[in-house]
Amino acid sequence: MLKSGTSLQVMSHAVVGFPSLDENLRAIDGLVSAGVRMIELQVPFSDPVADGPTLVNACYLALKQGGSVAATLELARQATARHPQVTFILMSYLNPLYRYGLEQCFRDAAEAGIQGLIIPDWPVESVEPMLPLLDELNLAPVLMVTPNTPESRLQRICQASRMMIYVVARMGVTGHQTRWDEAFDLYLNRIRQYTDLPLAVGFGVRDASDLKALKHKVEVAAVCSRYIEWQAESGSETAAKNMATLITEADLPPFGG
Amino acid sequence: MIRSQNGMFGDFGGRFVPEILLPALTELEQMFAQLREDADFWQEYVTLTRQFSGRPTPLTPCHRLSDHIGGARIWLKREDLNHSGAHKVNNVLGQGLLVKRLGKKRVIAETGAGQHGLATAIMAARLGLEATIYMGADDIERQYSNVFWMRQLGANVVPVSTGARTLKEAMDEALRDWAASCETTHYVLGTACGPAPFPELVTYFQSVIGIELQDQIQEAIGRLPDAIVACVGGGSNAMGAFSPFLDHHDVTLVGVEAGGRGMGDGDHSIRLKPDTAETGIAQGFKTLFLQNEDGQLGHTHSIAAGLDYVGVSPIIAHLSQSGRLTADSANDEEVLEAFKLLMKFEGIIPALESSHALAGGFRKAATMNNDQHLVINLSGRGDKDIFNVARAFPQPEWTAFLQRELERHTQEPSAQQEPSAEQEPSVQKSDTAHKENRHA
Numbered sequence: 001m002l003k004s005g006t007s008l009q010v011m012s013h014a015v016v017g018f019p020s021l022d023e024n025l026r027a028i029d030g031l032v033s034a035g036v037r038m039i040e041l042q043v044p045f046s047d048p049v050a051d052g053p054t055l056v057n058a059c060y061l062a063l064k065q066g067g068s069v070a071a072t073l074e075l076a077r078q079a080t081a082r083h084p085q086v087t088f089i090l091m092s093y094l095n096p097l098y099r100y101g102l103e104q105c106f107r108d109a110a111e112a113g114i115q116g117l118i119i120p121d122w123p124v125e126s127v128e129p130m131l132p133l134l135d136e137l138n139l140a141p142v143l144m145v146t147p148n149t150p151e152s153r154l155q156r157i158c159q160a161s162r163m164m165i166y167v168v169a170r171m172g173v174t175g176h177q178t179r180w181d182e183a184f185d186l187y188l189n190r191i192r193q194y195t196d197l198p199l200a201v202g203f204g205v206r207d208a209s210d211l212k213a214l215k216h217k218v219e220v221a222a223v224c225s226r227y228i229e230w231q232a233e234s235g236s237e238t239a240a241k242n243m244a245t246l247i248t249e250a251d252l253p254p255f256g257g
Numbered sequence: 258m259i260r261s262q263n264g265m266f267g268d269f270g271g272r273f274v275p276e277i278l279l280p281a282l283t284e285l286e287q288m289f290a291q292l293r294e295d296a297d298f299w300q301e302y303v304t305l306t307r308q309f310s311g312r313p314t315p316l317t318p319c320h321r322l323s324d325h326i327g328g329a330r331i332w333l334k335r336e337d338l339n340h341s342g343a344h345k346v347n348n349v350l351g352q353g354l355l356v357k358r359l360g361k362k363r364v365i366a367e368t369g370a371g372q373h374g375l376a377t378a379i380m381a382a383r384l385g386l387e388a389t390i391y392m393g394a395d396d397i398e399r400q401y402s403n404v405f406w407m408r409q410l411g412a413n414v415v416p417v418s419t420g421a422r423t424l425k426e427a428m429d430e431a432l433r434d435w436a437a438s439c440e441t442t443h444y445v446l447g448t449a450c451g452p453a454p455f456p457e458l459v460t461y462f463q464s465v466i467g468i469e470l471q472d473q474i475q476e477a478i479g480r481l482p483d484a485i486v487a488c489v490g491g492g493s494n495a496m497g498a499f500s501p502f503l504d505h506h507d508v509t510l511v512g513v514e515a516g517g518r519g520m521g522d523g524d525h526s527i528r529l530k531p532d533t534a535e536t537g538i539a540q541g542f543k544t545l546f547l548q549n550e551d552g553q554l555g556h557t558h559s560i561a562a563g564l565d566y567v568g569v570s571p572i573i574a575h576l577s578q579s580g581r582l583t584a585d586s587a588n589d590e591e592v593l594e595a596f597k598l599l600m601k602f603e604g605i606i607p608a609l610e611s612s613h614a615l616a617g618g619f620r621k622a623a624t625m626n627n628d629q630h631l632v633i634n635l636s637g638r639g640d641k642d643i644f645n646v647a648r649a650f651p652q653p654e655w656t657a658f659l660q661r662e663l664e665r666h667t668q669e670p671s672a673q674q675e676p677s678a679e680q681e682p683s684v685q686k687s688d689t690a691h692k693e694n695r696h697a
Contacts, residue, residue, distance in 0.1 A: 045552075045553065046420065046553040046554045047420075047425065047426075047429050047539055047540060047554055048429075049274075049275065049429050049432040049433060049436075049540065049541075050275040050277075050433075050436065051433075052433070056419055057419075060419065060420065063553060068551040069551060069552070070551075093539070094273055094538045094539075095537045095538050095539045095546075095548070095552040095553075095554075096551055096552035096553065097552070098537065098538050098552060099535070099537065099548070099550065099551065099552030100551075100552070120275045120276075121273045121274055121275055121538070121539075121541070122273065123272065123273060123274070123276070123279070126273070143276075144275070144276045145276065146275075146276045146277040148277065148280045148439075148440065149276060149279070149280070150280060153279070157276075168276070168277060171277060171436065171437045171438070171439070171440070172277075172433075172436055172437030173433045173436055173437065
């Protein structure tokens with residue numbers, strides 16, 4: 001179980017259907033061997049408005065390969081059975097889950113071994129009424145805070161979030177560089193005022209220097225777009241090697257092997 | 258005037274956006290809530306439209322056409338006579354007043370037919386703002402004259418080459434830009450869609466159409482019309498024309514969607530009829546979206562680039578489901594027929610978008626009595642469609658002229674450096690192509 005104050009670990013990503021449904025499971029095996037213990041399974045979507053070019057393209061190609069909610073749940077069943085030590089999180093835009101039926105989707109996800117949810121266009125106001133069900137299912141909504149989130153809303157989001165808080169590191173979409181400056185530290189302090197949950201930082205975590213900068217500051221760093229870039233450019237095997245190198249270079253505690 | 262319940266219209270509307278956009282939307286909502294209660298603000302807006310855009314636009318009786326069709330007397334609300342050539346400028350001028358109050362120096366917009374992009378470029382030039390316009394790469398090819406003028410006006414037009422390369426993708430890209438820039442940039446959303454408060458805010462500014470129309474028809478015939486017809490893409494011209502009449506239940510309101518080339522998936526943009534769109538949540542709001550069983554948004558087609566949107570205004574969706582609005586559609590052929598008829602009988606060149614309203618309006622008028630009155634909202638003029646119409650109604654002299662013009666153009670050395678559509682700096686074009694090859 002992830003705890004506040006534990007040393008930094010990497011969360012990474014799979015877009016279900018990218019580069020193919022067959023390859024997803026092998027890619028996940030690779031990530032686990034590289035030492036990754038938290039993996040987002042992203043349901044591809046036709047209109048991923050919070051994502052930059054890398055994930056937009058991955059979604060586009062994944063949909064052509066049969067990526068869907070059902071395929072994601074199927075992958076989750078297999079991946080959670082193979083890697084019980086790994087936390088799998090369902091990442092999706094709201095509409096595919098809404099069409100599936102939110103409550104049914106959450107029940108099926110929990111049954112498939114999914115432990116958390118990241119849904120960027122699902123506002124806290126809509127999450128709150130679902131909390132009793134989600135808590136009953138042990139399915140953690142991981143809500144996002146952003147640098148411009150006002151105090152009152154920050155508190156509300158921190159109260160509704162479970163497992164961890166997803167800290168969007170900067171303005172914009174996924175896949176671009178972020179600066180880890182003093183303003184960023186103040187931002188983290190501001191969030192910690194409202195929660196004892198671990199913090200997961202995403203948007204712009206791309207290399208070992210980013211991970212080093214985040215060590216001792218937060219518990220989780222999401223290396224997602226970068227990993228998908230590697231997958232797209234050089235295939236899943238090389239992507240896993242790059243991930244292992246990244247984790248070694250950043251001198252993070254070893255989980256792998 | 259219609260008001261939302263916390264951003265909702267019945268089951269539709271709301272605000273489902275990445276957290277990062279919340280503060281900008283809340284700020285806009287609070288400002289709008291205040292200004293709409295301020296009569297001076299409305300006056301400021303109306304004065305601006307009079308001084309800059311030629312309002313009030315006329316209400317034109319169509320004598321010859323009405324006689325030809327038989328049935329109701331047909332009137333046109335002439336939004337085509339706005340500066341920039343369409344109703345889009347109303348909303349843009351209104352949002353320009355908001356931008357000034359917000360103190361932002363940059364605006365972004367999505368555009369389909371280019372009319373909203375053009376209006377935004379005009380507003381930005383007038384107010385000295387930086388403007389970036391997102392437009393589907395396919396729409397750029399369909400409406401190049403608008404792209405040309407946007408660029409002449411100083412706007413940065415960014416072709417969007419993801420997905421179906423039309424309005425939906427342009428809106429996605431505008432939302433992505435806004436996620437990075439919302440502290441300094443205002444998103445001038447062009448239709449009565451998107452996250453709250455946009456559907457209500459755009460309807461508020463566009464209602465200037467219906468408010469004028471109400472006075473004008475009263476003066477002309479001493480009563481309200483029997484029916485008002487408008488085309489429905491996103492729904493802004495329809496909501497503008499309809500909104501003052503919602504409580505007048507004896508006025509029939511007809512929204513005409515794009516029937517395209519048939520009822521197959523991707524061949525039309527009909528969202529209000531049974532077995533077409535389903536309720537969904539995307540692009541920041543809940544409405545009827547054309548989508549598949551997995552909730553992936555679908556593809557659309559229309560001869561008119563301004564109507565092929567995958568969703569529809571949450572207000573229109575609500576009015577349609579509650580029975581206040583009658584949904585109709587016109588296919589590409591009927592649209593061209595109506596286009597021709599209006600030119601021939603009344604000397605008016607309509608936009609292909611507005612020609613959908615004409616087709617539906619003519620059909621409706623034919624079923625009515627000649628003591629009844631039907632108003633069609635002519636949302637825009639057809640200058641921008643010259644290339645599309647030239648293809649639908651070929652004129653050998655035109656083709657010959659284009660060839661001569663091309664020759665003249667290529668003889669000028671400067672012209673050879675102009676980028677082609679495929680070479681323009683584009684969002685994700687090269688990236689997508691590159692990766693598609695890799696995984697083909």
